[in-house]
Amino acid sequence: xxxxxxxxxxxxxxxxxxxxxxxxxxxxxxxxxxxxxxxxxxxxxxxxxxxxxxxxxxxxxxxxxxxxxxxxxxxxxxxxxxxxxxxxxxxxxxxxxxxxxxxxxxxxxxxxxxxxxxxxxxxxxxxxxxxxxxxxxxxxxxxxxxxxxxxxxxxxxxxxxxxxxxxxxxxxxxxxxxxxxxxxxxxxxxxxxxxxxxxxxxxxxxxxxxxxxxxxxxxxxxxxxxxxxxxxxxxxxxxxxxxxxxxxxxxxxxxxxxxxxxxxxxxxxxxxxxxxxxxxxxxxxxxxxxxxxxxxxxxxxxxxxxxxxxxxxxxxxxxxxxxxxxxxxxxxxxxxxxxxxxxxxxxxxxxxxxxxxxxxxxxxxxxxxxxxxxxxxxxxxxxxxxxxxxxxxxxxxxxxxxxxxxxxxxxxxxxxxxxxxxxxxxxxxxxxxxxxxxxxxxxxxxx
Numbered sequence: 001x002x003x004x005x006x007x008x009x010x011x012x013x014x015x016x017x018x019x020x021x022x023x024x025x026x027x028x029x030x031x032x033x034x035x036x037x038x039x040x041x042x043x044x045x046x047x048x049x050x051x052x053x054x055x056x057x058x059x060x061x062x063x064x065x066x067x068x069x070x071x072x073x074x075x076x077x078x079x080x081x082x083x084x085x086x087x088x089x090x091x092x093x094x095x096x097x098x099x100x101x102x103x104x105x106x107x108x109x110x111x112x113x114x115x116x117x118x119x120x121x122x123x124x125x126x127x128x129x130x131x132x133x134x135x136x137x138x139x140x141x142x143x144x145x146x147x148x149x150x151x152x153x154x155x156x157x158x159x160x161x162x163x164x165x166x167x168x169x170x171x172x173x174x175x176x177x178x179x180x181x182x183x184x185x186x187x188x189x190x191x192x193x194x195x196x197x198x199x200x201x202x203x204x205x206x207x208x209x210x211x212x213x214x215x216x217x218x219x220x221x222x223x224x225x226x227x228x229x230x231x232x233x234x235x236x237x238x239x240x241x242x243x244x245x246x247x248x249x250x251x252x253x254x255x256x257x258x259x260x261x262x263x264x265x266x267x268x269x270x271x272x273x274x275x276x277x278x279x280x281x282x283x284x285x286x287x288x289x290x291x292x293x294x295x296x297x298x299x300x301x302x303x304x305x306x307x308x309x310x311x312x313x314x315x316x317x318x319x320x321x322x323x324x325x326x327x328x329x330x331x332x333x334x335x336x337x338x339x340x341x342x343x344x345x346x347x348x349x350x351x352x353x354x355x356x357x358x359x360x361x362x363x364x365x366x367x368x369x370x371x372x373x374x375x376x377x378x379x380x381x382x383x384x385x386x387x388x389x390x391x392x393x394x395x396x397x398x399x400x401x402x403x404x405x406x407x408x409x410x411x412x413x414x415x416x417x418x419x420x421x422x423x424x425x426x427x428x429x430x431x432x433x434x435x436x437x438x439x440x441x442x443x444x445x446x447x
Contacts, residue, residue, distance in 0.1 A: 056356040057390045062238075065231040068394050072356055073227070082217045083420045084413065089214055091227055097420045099139045104418045107154040109167055112146025115160060119408040123301040133411050142415035156418060158210070164193035166205060179218065179414065180428070181210040183401075185319040186439045199437035203430040208421075210414065211436060213323050214353075218417040220410050222401040223330025225355050228394055236393045238383050244392040246337035247308040255281045256375060257341065258307050259314035260296060260332060261288035269316035272343055272362070279372035282314060300403040308336045311385075312360075312375055317344030320444035325353055327403050334358070334397040339388045341375065355391035 056071050073091045086092050108115055121127055134140050151157060151167055156177045159166050162184065172178075180202065182189050190196045208217035232244060242248055259282060264270060276282060285296040285304055296304035307313065313333040317324055325345050333340035340359045342350060347363050360378075365371040378385050402408030434441055 057387070057394075062236050062390060062393075063231065063234065065228075065394055068356075069227040072225075072395070075352055080215050081219075082417070083422060084417045085214060085216065085219050087416075087420065088219050088221075088224065088413075094138055097138070097416075099141055100419050102141065104142045104156060104415065105150070105154040106142055106144050106156045106158060106414060106418075107148070107151055108144055108146055108158045109151070109160075110146075110148060110165075111160050111163065112144070116146075118300075118402040119410045122402045122405060122407060124405070134415060136407075137412035137415060139412075139415050139419045142411075142418065144411060156414070158414065159206070161189055161202075162192040164190040164195075164197045166202065177207045177418070178205060179208045179210050180206045181220075181410075182436065183212065183220070183222075185317070185321040185324040186437050186442050187319040187321065189437055199433045200430055202428070202433060204427055206428045207426055208417065209428065209436055210410075212325070213436065215435070217421060218413050220400070220413050221353075222326045222399070223334075224398045224400065225353065226396050226398055228396060231393045233393055236390070238386040238390070241386045241389050241393060245389050246335065248337055250309050251311050251337070252309045253379070255283050256310065256379060257282045257312040257314055258310040258338075259284055259316065260286040260304055260307065260328075261316070262286040262297070263318060264288040266316075266318050268320075269318075269343060272316065272368075273314070275368040276314075276372060279369050280375060283310070303404040304332075307332060307338075310336075310338055311379060312341055313338040315340045315342050315344070320344045320346070321439075322346075322442040323349050323353065325349065327399065327401050327406075329354065329359075330397055331399050331401075331404055331406060335399060337389075339378070341371070355395045355397065358388055358391045360388075 076090055120133055152173055158179050161180050161182045210218040212221045289295045315328045329340045342359050343362045347361055399406040400409040
């Protein structure tokens with residue numbers, strides 16, 4: 001009897017030991033996932049995430065403009081931003097910033113003529129004079145050149161990462177600021193190269209980052225949510241907001257949703273579109289249109305004015321990556337008076353970057369059928385419909401990407417950064433680059 005008890009006691013110790021070891025492993029894995037989330041996925045927003053940011057306009061007096069604006073920007077106060085980033089994203093003013101008493105010479109390395117088409121001419125038919133590059137910028141003391149022979153004497157060197165290359169010089173001028181520019185998600189950052197390079201290749205080369213990310217030294221988002229100095233209407237009601245919705249008089253009720261697509265190879269969004277079409281009609285424009293490939297075929301160069309007629313626009317980004325929100329939401333949806341239906345960007349990014357209560361997110365619904373039912377119900381309920389446009393009385397959306405005739409702010413932002421940003425020397429090492437190019441850290445698996 002005593003022997004049996006001893007065996008049971010030893011067995012119990014083994015079980016307890018295994019439970020403790022397994023529990024320790026689980027705890028370590030959970031801690032690792034938490035640290036990855038905190039320092040990689042969410043490294044620029046240390047404030048605890050709450051779900052009520054999109055409810056600002058629902059829980060506040062519609063006419064309390066100052067409170068609505070304050071609550072919206074409150075969630076951004078912990079963001080890690082450069083001086084220029086604070087100016088762009090935190091509702092600061094230009095009062096504390098001054099143009100420096102020198103002229104900066106900036107070399108746009110190797111691809112100046114290519115970049116000029118978008119960032120100087122905005123894909124227009126006529127070339128604009130380079131003298132007008134900074135005509136509406138807060139600073140004017142920058143000169144841009146494409147002469148690669150000047151690389152040793154310029155103040156800054158701008159390198160576009162899509163080509164996967166950078167200047168090879170024997171002796172780098174360490175007084176210069178080298179800037180990497182990336183407008184694409186990490187999945188397509190090097191899309192103009194035959195063989196995708198590992199971003200480790202670019203370690204210890206660049207001093208500043210230039211991208212759509214809020215934590216960039218030079219933020220160049222596709223669009224921004226900006227607070228109005230005062231509301232457009234002092235006494236707004238749900239019905240009177242109709243006057244603030246672009247193209248409302250042209251909207252059609254037979255087909256509610258439109259989308260422009262020219263890349264038909266992104267499987268997750270093609271599958272989503274296929275499933276949605278089982279429950280609601282969607283007009284497709286661009287080269288992915290099944291019935292007429294020539295409907296609005298222009299890629300960035302020509303606007304698709306036909307999309308003005310739809311109440312909703314289906315925003316499906318080509319990748320699900322951190323803070324990647326393109327012209328699809330800012331231009332095709334908001335600027336045309338449509339409510340965006342979002343697939344791709346996370347709920348967190350939408351709530352911190354887009355106007356409050358201005359969109360319908362696919363993640364909020366359990367099925368495509370449920371999402372389609374929501375879209376249809378919004379149109380049949382006027383108060384619900386106008387609630388998605390109430391933000392227009394307190395905020396505006398700026399398009400700053402240079403597509404479809406909109407202005408690009410890229411070169412202005414670069415000049416502003418040279419004037420406003422901290423002059424403390426910095427260098428982008430491998431771990432720093434991960435927060436801009438690492439697909440495993442920044443993107444959803446497989447998309």
